[in-house]
Amino acid sequence: MTDTPSLDQAVEALHRVLSDPQASPLPPPELRGHPGFTTLYQELSALRTHLTHICHGDLSHTIHERGPLSSCLKSLQARLRHLTWQVQMIAAGDFTQRVEFLGEFSTAFNQMTEALARAKTDLERSEARYRLLAEHAADVIVTLDREGRFVYVSPSVFNLLGYTPEQLTGRPLSDITAQEGCPRPGTVVELTIRRQDGSTRWAEVSTAALPEDPGDGAVLVCVFRDISERKRLETDLKQLATTDGLTGAYNRRFFVEICQQELLQAGRRFRPTSLLLMDIDHFKRVNDRFGHAAGDQVLRRVVETGRSTLRSEDVIGRIGGDEFAVLLPSTTLEQAAKVAERLRSTYEQLAVPTRSGTVTFTVSCGVAEWKPHFQTVEELLQRADCALYMAKNAGRNCVRTEEACPGRS
């Protein structure tokens, strides 16, 4: 009788299946002689294995056993697999998935997906709104990556540069500007940009850092505003403010300003600089005889002829009605006198055809050289004016230097 397994042994074996993690999948050898008990033991053991898999999140295990307990496990497995699939669909962007399982979990899960769907919709609306703004703005809006390459380019770039957005995407900013690398965030700069046809335009470029990498590598957003027209107006205004409208020569105020800059540099470099004052002889008679229109033509020709006779670095200004001044950098008094003589001779031989007849005229010239002890440009102008006065006194159509002035040897 001692070899016959007792009910207590069977109960103990089944208890171990439920309580001992190390329990064998097979019943103890002394109990295997009972086929019904062995099947029961193995089914319980298998259920424990299935439960362990599900507990560990492994839903791939195939449950072969049948019966109410196994079917409950299969139902649980099926619901969890479906939940997994739903989460995968949400991860792929489908926020319409709804869960009908696990009570509070499903409520929270559905609220989460609804919130995600709303956030996605809001984001899409927001992006659409900003994209609409970017795509319809007259300014060109671009984003740049860390190397200064275009990531996004708004369509209005075609009007500004003649390129389509696709032609610029991926290319460096330096392809259209002299700018190397990225502009600094928080700056507004004016620069010239090259169009596809080779011409240039002026642009004001405002740069800001993007709050965070939006995923396409962009770190900066720049707004290019075409300021070519403004620049042209500025140039025109500057010209109006600095030049004489009739002749194109610098006006007195700007001529003096240039003289101050030049003389400052000349003093630093110990370079001689001279100034020439020139006055048309009896210009009033030209106006009286040929009219003011003819007189204006003469004034224009004085400047045109002067420019073609003088060096490019020489500066010519109209400082009075028929009085002109020429600043001659790197020129001594003696060299300046020769330049003045050449001008005088050229004008003497010049004939200006006008509607009222051909005008001939002469000029008188006074020449002075900058001295280190001079305080202002006006002093130099006074010295040259004195020399001019001496030339007029000498009968006009001649050149005199400051050396002819009283008090000079």
Next chain:
Amino acid sequence: MQQGRRGFSWEMIGDLALGRPNLGPTTRLEIYRLMQFSLRHVLEEQLGTEMADRLFREAGKTAGQAFADRLLGPLTSLSDYVRRLQTTFREYGIGIVRIEEADLSKGRFVFTVEEDMDCSGLPEMDMEICKFDEGFLAGILERSTGRPYRVTEVDCWCTGERICRFVAEVVTEP
């Protein structure tokens, strides 16, 4: 009136509103099962179980195709299609469908159906009984994807489960 498989059309269902103004378009599920199991009984007796299963599968396929044509339409977006499938199955009282796997490119789906119209609540029979469902799902998938599918029921209420699980795989052999 002879009706071939390809001859099925929804007109055969008739005008339910006209014909049943008081009782409406629904009937008790046990009557549906009464018809199905009495039919199965006759077919098994006359033709054998294997042939009866085959006929149910074929009939299910025809029904699935018609169902897909009328109520589901083509599968263009997987999530949208699954939602339509779930909604329609629930709306018509066919069962609660869930998806365990869906790989359109590989042509493999694993569905589970809870509260199945054909089998949920039946006594255990030690065999999968939902042959009509197998054909029904195969017909739906074939019509909606344009590719032939073979559907096998691997778990069934009648084998002691509480869900029916179907594995659908595209038929690639000629």
